[in-house]
Amino acid sequence: MEAMNVVEARRNFSELTTRVAYGGSRVVVERHGRPLAALISAHDLTKLEAWEHEHGSAPSHQLAALAQVRAVRTAILAERKGELLPDSAELIRSVREERDDELTGLR
Secondary structure, three states: OEEEEHHHHHHOHHHHHHHHHHHOOOEEEEEOOEEEEEEOOHHHHHHHHHHHHHHOOHHHHHHHHHHHHHHHHHHHHHHOOOOOOOOHHHHHHHHHHHHHHHHHOOO
């Protein structure tokens, strides 16, 4: 699969769509080295949509997982009477400092 910068893809859009539609190419369009979108043929899109229909689409699974996370967060907040859990990064830093102090004999 070919990768192409968004500026180059815009500049060569007509030629690119022809290659995708008739040549079977697939192109990932990137910005700053990160994928933004993919150009695929209408035939590939039809196959992808059929697969999603059969297996369920990823976005619907992601939305369901996000809803579940929100429900858990709400339950935790209710159990803790609105008090947020401590920041995990701060807890990890604190545990590391304690471990380092114990290893170096400062405690």
